Amino acid sequence: xxxxxxxxxxxxxxxxxxxxxxxxxxxxxxxxxxxxxxxxxxxxxxxxxxxxxxxxxxxxxxxxxxxxxxxxxxxxxxxxxxxxxxxxxxxxxxxxxxxxxxxxxxxxxxxxxxxxxxxxxxxxxxxxxxxxxxxxxxxxxxx
Amino acid sequence: xxxxxxxxxxxxxxxxxxxxxxxxxxxxxxxxxxxxxxxxxxxxxxxxxxxxxxxxxxxxxxxxxxxxxxxxxxxxxxxxxxxxxxxxxxxxxxxxxxxxxxxxxxxxxxxxxxxxxxxxxxxxxxxxxxxxxxxxxxxxxxx
DNA sequence: GAGGCGAATGTTATAATATCACGCCTCTAG
DNA sequence: CTAGAGGCGTGATATTATAACATTCGCCTC
Ligand SMILES: [Zn+2]
Ligand SMILES: [Zn+2]
Ligand SMILES: [Zn+2]
Ligand SMILES: [Zn+2]
Numbered sequence: 001x002x003x004x005x006x007x008x009x010x011x012x013x014x015x016x017x018x019x020x021x022x023x024x025x026x027x028x029x030x031x032x033x034x035x036x037x038x039x040x041x042x043x044x045x046x047x048x049x050x051x052x053x054x055x056x057x058x059x060x061x062x063x064x065x066x067x068x069x070x071x072x073x074x075x076x077x078x079x080x081x082x083x084x085x086x087x088x089x090x091x092x093x094x095x096x097x098x099x100x101x102x103x104x105x106x107x108x109x110x111x112x113x114x115x116x117x118x119x120x121x122x123x124x125x126x127x128x129x130x131x132x133x134x135x136x137x138x139x140x141x142x143x
Numbered sequence: 144x145x146x147x148x149x150x151x152x153x154x155x156x157x158x159x160x161x162x163x164x165x166x167x168x169x170x171x172x173x174x175x176x177x178x179x180x181x182x183x184x185x186x187x188x189x190x191x192x193x194x195x196x197x198x199x200x201x202x203x204x205x206x207x208x209x210x211x212x213x214x215x216x217x218x219x220x221x222x223x224x225x226x227x228x229x230x231x232x233x234x235x236x237x238x239x240x241x242x243x244x245x246x247x248x249x250x251x252x253x254x255x256x257x258x259x260x261x262x263x264x265x266x267x268x269x270x271x272x273x274x275x276x277x278x279x280x281x282x283x284x285x286x
Numbered sequence: 287g288a289g290g291c292g293a294a295t296g297t298t299a300t301a302a303t304a305t306c307a308c309g310c311c312t313c314t315a316g
Numbered sequence: 317c318t319a320g321a322g323g324c325g326t327g328a329t330a331t332t333a334t335a336a337c338a339t340t341c342g343c344c345t346c
Binding site: 168 | 322326332
């Protein structure tokens with residue numbers, strides 16, 4: 001992500017929060033910035049390290065609280081299978097997303113629109129779905 | 144799961160392993176038994192507790208090694224979003240499964256046959272998919 | 287301005303999850 | 317026999333996440 005598009009993404013995130021009646025505080029903004037800067041899924045304790053020289057102190061609750069906020073706001077998604085986090089460029093309020101993660105280069109592509117599976121058990125009401133695909137992206141795919 | 148069907152499942156698991164040229168050792172069998180007995184996703188350290196009075200000692204590597212084996216054999220799946228494990232009644236050799244987990248009663252339904260999503264990025268080669276749906280099953284669904 | 291309230295954050299400690307590293311035992315191929 | 321591989325025991329440690337409580341700050345009211 002270029003510095004320019006990062007700035008724009010942060011501005012858009014700020015607007016998104018204001019519309020939801022919430023505040024993108026400095027700590028939250030800094031965490032979002034770090035997640036967006038990363039070129040792939042990023043670990044909570046790596047964020048913690050990156051935060052240390054920064055504005056606030058850096059204890060685990062700081063980063064986990066910021067991540068919780070950003071996930072609720074739809075600005076960050078957790079990759080459950082990696083215990084890691086990725087930035088979201090769509091800012092969708094519903095939590096669901098479909099992730100395609102390249103195991104080779106770490107790139108993450110996000111897609112929407114994988115709704116209720118056709119083979120769900122009868123009467124099952126889905127509230128939250130975790131959909132993560134791991135493999136090789138077009139660039140890293142072996143010949 | 145009834146005691147009878149549990150016995151049958153363990154016998155089937157043993158056969159499945161033999162066909163793969165692997166051994167369902169006592170520790171592995173005991174862990175599988177515990178996972179199958181549970182009425183929902185079960186945590187590694189709960190297995191550890193349950194193993195303590197059992198045959199071997201009970202340190203984390205014991206249960207994690209057994210779980211790794213059982214997952215590779217397709218006898219157990221990990222619920223990534225819960226850091227928990229569920230028994231598999233299908234014994235499919237490929238790792239993929241689609242799970243429907245009731246947040247109220249903890250029941251888990253497993254389905255197969257949700258292959259390559261239509262909206263994958265061009266050229267992306269999927270190796271492993273994690274698909275977990277959380278919500279309410281038909282019994283627990285509010286009126 | 288003083289006081290009170292709530293959200294956000296700081297701080298300390300601990301819980302929960304998972305792996306490493308090493309050595310012993312057993313089985314078996316050669 | 318002997319060497320190697322797989323399986324497991326054991327102690328230590330790494331990684332991930334939360335609980336509990338104190339403090340700060342902005343805002344509203346009196
Ligand atoms: Zn998203
Ligand atoms: Zn790639
Ligand atoms: Zn299965
Ligand atoms: Zn239910």
